[in-house]
Amino acid sequence: MEELTKAIVELENEKVTKMVKDELVKGTAVEEIVEKCRQGMEIVGQKFSKGEYFLPELIMAGEIFNSIIEIIRPVLAEAKTNTVGKIVLATVQNDIHDIGKNVFKGFAEANGFDVHDLGVDVDPETIVNTIKNEKPDIVGLSCLLTSAFDSIENTIAKIKEAGVRDQVKIIIGGAPVSEELKDWSGADAATRSAAEGVQLCKELLKK
Amino acid sequence: MAENKNLKLYEERLNRIVKAMQLEEPDRVPLIPPEEGYWVAAYAGYSVADVTYDYSLLAAAWEKAFTDFPEWDAAYAPFCVWSGPMFEFAGITQFALAGKDGAAQKMHQWKQVSCMSEDEYDELIADPYKFLLEKILPRRCKELGKPYPRNAMAFGKAFQEFLSWLGYWGAKGAEWKEKFGMPVLAGGFTEAPIDFLMDHLRGFKEFSLDLRKLPKETIIRACEALLPYMIKWATTGTRPALFPPIFIPLHFAPFISPDCFKEFYWPTFKKLVDSLVELGYGVIIYCESNWTPHLAYLKELPKGKVIAEFETIDMKEAKKLIGDTVCLMGNLPYELLVYGTKEKIEDYTKKLIDEAAPGGGFIMSADKIFGENVNPKCMRYWCEAVVKYGQY
Numbered sequence: 001m002e003e004l005t006k007a008i009v010e011l012e013n014e015k016v017t018k019m020v021k022d023e024l025v026k027g028t029a030v031e032e033i034v035e036k037c038r039q040g041m042e043i044v045g046q047k048f049s050k051g052e053y054f055l056p057e058l059i060m061a062g063e064i065f066n067s068i069i070e071i072i073r074p075v076l077a078e079a080k081t082n083t084v085g086k087i088v089l090a091t092v093q094n095d096i097h098d099i100g101k102n103v104f105k106g107f108a109e110a111n112g113f114d115v116h117d118l119g120v121d122v123d124p125e126t127i128v129n130t131i132k133n134e135k136p137d138i139v140g141l142s143c144l145l146t147s148a149f150d151s152i153e154n155t156i157a158k159i160k161e162a163g164v165r166d167q168v169k170i171i172i173g174g175a176p177v178s179e180e181l182k183d184w185s186g187a188d189a190a191t192r193s194a195a196e197g198v199q200l201c202k203e204l205l206k207k
Numbered sequence: 208m209a210e211n212k213n214l215k216l217y218e219e220r221l222n223r224i225v226k227a228m229q230l231e232e233p234d235r236v237p238l239i240p241p242e243e244g245y246w247v248a249a250y251a252g253y254s255v256a257d258v259t260y261d262y263s264l265l266a267a268a269w270e271k272a273f274t275d276f277p278e279w280d281a282a283y284a285p286f287c288v289w290s291g292p293m294f295e296f297a298g299i300t301q302f303a304l305a306g307k308d309g310a311a312q313k314m315h316q317w318k319q320v321s322c323m324s325e326d327e328y329d330e331l332i333a334d335p336y337k338f339l340l341e342k343i344l345p346r347r348c349k350e351l352g353k354p355y356p357r358n359a360m361a362f363g364k365a366f367q368e369f370l371s372w373l374g375y376w377g378a379k380g381a382e383w384k385e386k387f388g389m390p391v392l393a394g395g396f397t398e399a400p401i402d403f404l405m406d407h408l409r410g411f412k413e414f415s416l417d418l419r420k421l422p423k424e425t426i427i428r429a430c431e432a433l434l435p436y437m438i439k440w441a442t443t444g445t446r447p448a449l450f451p452p453i454f455i456p457l458h459f460a461p462f463i464s465p466d467c468f469k470e471f472y473w474p475t476f477k478k479l480v481d482s483l484v485e486l487g488y489g490v491i492i493y494c495e496s497n498w499t500p501h502l503a504y505l506k507e508l509p510k511g512k513v514i515a516e517f518e519t520i521d522m523k524e525a526k527k528l529i530g531d532t533v534c535l536m537g538n539l540p541y542e543l544l545v546y547g548t549k550e551k552i553e554d555y556t557k558k559l560i561d562e563a564a565p566g567g568g569f570i571m572s573a574d575k576i577f578g579e580n581v582n583p584k585c586m587r588y589w590c591e592a593v594v595k596y597g598q599y
Contacts, residue, residue, distance in 0.1 A: 011419065051500070055462035056415035063416065096303055096316050099411055146541055147245070147313040147578030175496060176575060180542040 004033070008040025009047070011060045013067070020071050030075045037068050041110035045195040055103070058194065062106030069109075084112040085137040085205050088130050088168075090122035092151035097144035100174055104140065104194040111198050113138075124151075124158035131164050138201050141187070143174040152177075153185045160186070169204040173197045216388025220280040224390070224570065225450050228489060228534045229511045232567035236560055236597030237280040238590065239392055239570055241493075241516070241537070242577045243287035245314055247272040249579030255313060256306020259291035262375050273387040275583075278590035282383070283572075284393040284454060289315065290372040296365035298350030301407075313579055321410035322346040325417065328425050331408070332432045339436070343408065373444070392491070394451030397441035397483075399476040400430040402458040414459075418467060430475040438482050447487030452514060454491050455479070461496035468501050477507060484509040491516060491536075505529045518574040523562040526569075535563050536570040544573060544585045552585055556592035564597065571597065 004023070007015045023033050044061040047053040069076070087108055091101050098120050105115050116134050118126060131139060139159070141152055152172055159165050171189040172182060182190035188204060191197040219234075226233035244265055248258045251268035258265035269285055291304060303316040322343055323331065331338045345352035350361035383389045398406065404426075405414040417426065441453045460472050480490050491514040498520055505515055506529050516536040517525065525535055539559060543552050556571070563569040571593050 054464045054467070056418050056467075059412055059415045060419055094313055096318065099319065145314055145316070145578060146545075146575055147580060149545065149578075149580055176541065178540065178542045180540075180546050184546050 002036050002039070004036040005040040005043070008037055008061065008064060009043045011044075011057060011064065013060070013064050016064055017067055017071065020068050024072065024075065030072055033068075033072060034076075037065060038110050038112065041065055041107060045107055045198065048195045049193070058103050058107075059099075062103055065106055065110050082112065083114040085201070086114045086116065086134065087138045087140050087201065088116045088118065088127065088134055088136040089140040089142070090118040090127055091120040091142045091144075092148050092155055093121055093123045094151050095143045095145050095148040096120045097174075098142070100144065100194055101140075101142040104142070104173060104197050107194055107198045108140075108201065111202070113198075113201065124155040127155055128158050128162045128164065131159065131168060132162070136168060138204055139168045139170045140197070140201075141170065141172045143172075143176065146176045148174075149176075149181060149185075152181065152187070156185045156187060169201075169207065171197060171200055171204065213385055213388035217384050217390060220388065221390050221450060223280050224392075227568060227570050228449060228452070228514060230531065230534060230566075230568040232599045235599060236564050236593060237570045238278055238593045238597070239281045239283055239536070239572050240279060240577060240586070240589075241283050241572050241575065242272075243284045244269070245288065245579055246577035246581050248288070250583060254306060255288060255315070255579075256291075256304075259288050259305060259315070262290075262372065266375075266379050269383075270387065273383070273389050276586060276590055278594055279389070280570075281390045281392040285379070285391055286372070286376045287393075290368055293365050293368040293372060296350065296361055296368055297348040298352075298361065299348050301347055317406075319410050319412065320347075321408075321413045323408040325409075325413070325421070328421070328429055332425075332428045335432045335436055347407070390451070392451055393454040394448070395441045395443075395445035395453040395488075397437050397453060397455055397479070399455065399457055399459075399472065399479060400433040400437050401426075401472050401475065402456075403433055403437060404429055405459045411459075415462075418463070418471065423470065426471050427474075430471065434475050434478055437479050438486075441483055441488065442486065445488075449487075449489035449512065452489035452491045453483055454493070456493040457495060460494070460501055461498060465500050468504075473501075473504055477504075480508055480513065484512045489513070493537075494518065494520070499524075502528055506532050508533055514570060516570075516572060522559060526563050526565075530563070530566070530568055534568045534570060537572045537574055538563075539571070539573040539589070541573050541575040541577075541581075544577075544581045544589060546582075547585050547588075549588045552588045553592045553595075556589060557596045560593075560596045564599075567599075 004019045007019060020033060041061060048058055089105055091098050105117055108115050141155055143152060156170060170187045172187045173191050175192055177190045179190060189200045191200055223233040223237040227237050245255060247268040248255060248265060251271045253264050253268055265288060269282060294304060301318060301320060303318055305315050351358050380391045460468055483490055489512050493516045495518055510532050513533045514536050515533040517538050520538060522538050539555055543555055
């Protein structure tokens with residue numbers, strides 16, 4: 001494993017920051033740096049799925065990845081980074097919780113997705129309009145509260161009404177979501193895990 | 208005569224629950240839906256904002272539910288919608304209040320706010336009371352952070368409201384016993400020291416990072432410093448008894464590794480439960496999310512004094528592993544009560560009873576606190592299924 005990838009997997013924040021700066025000074029292509037980081041984040045995700053890592057480790061990895069992006073942002077804009085797909089992401093109306101959504105966002109970005117994050121308590125109209133403007137491949141709807149089930153149903157109904165349901169795949173995520181809610185609301189995928197959610201998004205792109 | 212009938216009903220329900228707590232077989236499996244007021248309010252046609260500002264509406268809503276669902280054996284935690292005026296007098300910034308703060312129309316919501324910084328641990332450990340009173344309260348409640356005398360006036364108003372709120376629900380509990388024969392389950396409230404530290408002081412994300420960044424000793428000493436206050440929180444204004452038990456919702460455990468749990472979570476949490484039991488209290492712990500990795504620890508808790516309420520868990524395994532120590536509760540999937548058919552609800556109810564009820568020590572409940580979208584029809588199917596399959 002590359003040293004940088006390894007340092008990310010081991011969540012060595014300061015080491016990672018220094019290594020990324022060194023790589024930039026050495027003139028390493030930014031795409032290459034991002035790829036090494038991406039691999040590290042992927043392994044962190046796998047460790048989470050296997051039960052070796054837990055949510056604090058995911059949050060730490062997300063923080064590390066954000067600090068890497070901050071360092072390379074000036075050069076990133078010029079580099080050609082390949083995005084695998086675009087996600088419009090939101091915590092649905094009447095729910096203000098975003099820990100899970102933000103962890104998902106970090107991992108989705110680390111896995112090459114372009115994520116357009118609308119924040120929390122987002123009304124269906126805003127989501128529909130963003131679909132029309134941003135033309136994402138995937139819409140990610142997050143919630144923590146059971147009382148937000150209605151908002152998930154309602155948002156997907158509005159997406160259908162607007163005639164854009166066929167243009168996107170919809171994944172719902174959060175601690176209370178289930179296959180029942182997926183079927184009832186008409187989503188394409190459901191997950192209670194941020195790491196699994198990113199894998200599901202990759203699969204949705206193939207469908 | 209009617210009162211006698213209700214008192215008899217109360218005794219019947221109380222016996223059912225207490226026997227289950229003591230790991231014995233009652234006449235039938237007790238049924239206590241995890242309802243804190245949000246659903247009964249909606250069921251009676253009120254918004255959460257309505258009942259947060261007018262307790263009499265919430266009480267009326269509960270009473271409608273008691274009448275329509277007499278199969279319930281207790282009101283779980285009837286006052287957890289809290290008092291809107293109290294929060295407003297104090298200027299609390301921790302909740303988004305339903306009907307007040309835009310987003311939260313259907314439930315009060317917890318905002319993740321960090322109101323203690325990473326370098327304040329020493330101050331907390333040195334004198335928790337002083338730190339909480341002088342530093343945290345004014346940060347948490349903006350009216351209490353204003354210059355004297357405005358802070359004192361705000362405190363006076365909020366405390367006065369708190370007392371009348373407490374008095375109102377205390378009187379209601381007595382009234383419900385006589386008029387409906389309905390016990391109230393939650394007798395008091397507290398938190399595990401580490402959850403208090405995470406929930407109220409540091410915030411989820413910040414505390415997650417602390418666990419990796421700070422010396423282990425710092426976290427452990429902070430939990431130990433908070434422990435006496437967590438005990439006091441439970442015992443203040445409550446009477447030591449097996450029933451009603453002290454309610455302890457558990458928050459951080461499912462998110463951390465078994466090593467982390469063992470080192471940081473379990474020691475002061477166990478001390479909390481042991482201390483309350485020694486003082487004569489029963490305890491109900493609500494093991495939110497998935498407790499599978501930490502399940503075996505619960506075997507170390509005092510026998511026949513604790514209800515362990517579960518969200519996502521294999522109840523068959525739990526029965527095998529800890530069924531001789533704690534009374535199991537919970538696990539029926541919430542979505543069944545929103546979208547389920549009669550058949551699906553009956554099947555799951557029967558499965559749960561078959562797995563967890565034999566020998567006693569089981570209370571039927573659902574996996575998540577009720578929101579407004581539980582379907583009353585599903586509630587009816589559930590009640591009937593418990594009566595049908597839950598007889599011993």
